[in-house]
Amino acid sequence: MAMSNRLAGKVAIVTGAGTVAEGMGNGKATALLLAREGARIAAVDLNRAAAETTAEGIRKGRRRGDRARRRRQPLGRRSRDR
Numbered sequence: 001m002a003m004s005n006r007l008a009g010k011v012a013i014v015t016g017a018g019t020v021a022e023g024m025g026n027g028k029a030t031a032l033l034l035a036r037e038g039a040r041i042a043a044v045d046l047n048r049a050a051a052e053t054t055a056e057g058i059r060k061g062r063r064r065g066d067r068a069r070r071r072r073q074p075l076g077r078r079s080r081d082r
Ligand SMILES: NC(=O)c1ccc[n+]([C@@H]2O[C@H](COP(=O)([O-])OP(=O)(O)OC[C@H]3O[C@@H](n4cnc5c(N)ncnc54)[C@H](O)[C@@H]3O)[C@@H](O)[C@H]2O)c1
Pocket: 015, 016, 017, 018, 019, 020, 021, 022, 024, 025, 026, 027, 044, 045, 046, 047, 050
């Protein structure tokens, strides 16, 4: 899904940002979605490991987004950026 970056420059504090149950909880889904829209996330959770897992998901998403942006750049610019 395309990212609009409409939350660039914003910080979102998400409580309960981890997931302890099966699948993806509401807090984690919210944190990932806001990050994808460009916000910086403070992922807060009683369970530190669960918050770390969400933070890693956000970092992975950013890396994926960066790679996709680089692929969309013209070849000349891509090599200059390395
Ligand atoms: N996920 C769904 O589709 C869904 C649907 C309807 C209702 N619910 C309800 O929503 C609630 C959350 O479930 P979930 O599946 O979204 O997430 P989850 O239970 O997987 O995760 C909730 C997270 O909140 C953290 N947490 C709990 N209390 C906290 C506190 N005081 N401060 C900081 N962090 C705290 C937990 O450590 C956990 O990581 C549950 O009551 C669930 O029954 C969930």
